[in-house]
Amino acid sequence: MTPAPRLPLAGPDQPAPALFDDPAAAVARIGEIYRNSVDFLRARFAAALAGGALEARYRATYPEVRLTTTSHAEIDSRLSFGHVTEPGTYATTLTRPDLFARYLETQIGLLIRNHGVPVEVRASDVPIPIHFAVADGEAAAMPRDGGAGFNLRDHFDVPRLEALNDDIVNGTAVRAPGAPRPLAPFTAPRIDYSLARLRHYTGTGPEDFQNFILFTNYQFYVDEFLAHARRMLGEADSGYVELVGPGGRIRAPDAPLPDPERLPQMPAWHLRRPGRDGITLINIGVGPSNAKTITDHVAVLRPHAWLMVGHCAGLRNSQRLGDYVLAHG
Structure with missing residues (x-):
């Protein structure tokens, strides 16, 4: 039996790697690379669904930011972020710069200021799975039950579950010889996976989540x-401008908040403020498994704080903020 011929690899044109000492310019370049990749994949996928010829394996990659420092810089040790602990090269892949722009600009600005070196922005070698590229796109929807009419894996990259792990944040990642050290706790594919899961579990999009979260x-x-x-x-x-729930959104206080056709597993409501400085409430239901699942996914949003609101550890009226509370049976 003659094996099928290997398809040529096709991808978008990307800008050459470049150094930046301006965090806003670095984030703009990250956005350019990401948009180039996603637009390329969405266009090829939409054409394939429309019956267009599939003449290549289509691949586009995530943007990457790198930091190389040769000095043990003196930094503000009160910060647990915005610096690296020792000389070396550090890198991370990035996704959804539209969602994380302010966060990225802050973090990159701290790295540049603390270490006195520019960061490098480039296209990485980590492919964007087609499922994540079209997740929020209007050009095409992911078909189900083999309805694409072609073998998806032959022409597009798909999520690899072994890569969607928490090895970095858990401190168990094994670095290949010569590879850069991790610059962030989550990789871009891991973040994209959680963004998709948040929409599934809560019935609301990740762009509506706020920086202060109640469970x-x-x-x-x-x-x-x-x-x-x-x-x-x-x-x-x-300062609050909108209330968002699984069924829709309202801006007027007396407007009816639409109910969804079916309530998701862990519905969320978001009282939005500009800059994501509002409050999100998630009803996690019953059971520690739900709590672990949702916090694993919310963590990639890098919120400022989260708090569980329940009855099990109810406080007395005599207690004040800052009091030491000892739990006992």
Whole structure:
């Protein structure tokens, strides 16, 4: 039996690797590389679904940022981020710069300032799985049950579950000889996977999540949160501009909040402020497995704080913020 001929590899044109000492310019280049990759994959995938000829294996990669330092820089040791601990080359792949622009600019700015060296931005060698490229695209929807009419894996990269791990943040990653050290706790494919899971589990998009997150497993906390959200929308100086839920979004305090056809496993509501400085509430339901699952995925958003609101550790009226509380049976 004659083996099928190997298809040529086709990808988008990308800018050459470049050094940046301006964090805003670095983030802009990251965005350019990411858009080039995603636009290329979406266009090829849409053409394939429309019956176009598949003459290559189509591959586009994530942007990457690198930092190389040869000095043990003196840094503000009170910060647990924005610096590396020893000389070397560090790198990470990046995704969704539209969602993480402010975060990336802050982190890259700290790296440049703390180490006194520029960062390098380039296209990485890590492919973007087609599922993640079209997740938020309007050009094409991922077909199900083999409905594409062609072998997806022959022409596009797909998610590799062995790469969607927490080895870096868990401290168990094994680095190949000569490879750069990790510059971030999560890789781009791991982040993309969690962004897709957040939409699945909560019924809301990752772009609606706020920097301050509440978890609960009591419905009356949801009711109180929604009532509070409506009051805030009614106060002109509150800064809150929108309430988002699994069924839709409202801006007027007395507007009906649409219900979804089917409630997701862990529904979320977001009281939005500009700059993502609002509050998100997630009803995680019952069981520690739900709590672990949702926090694993929320973590990639790098929120400022999260807090579980429940009954098991209820405080007394006599207690004040800062009191030491000893749990006992």
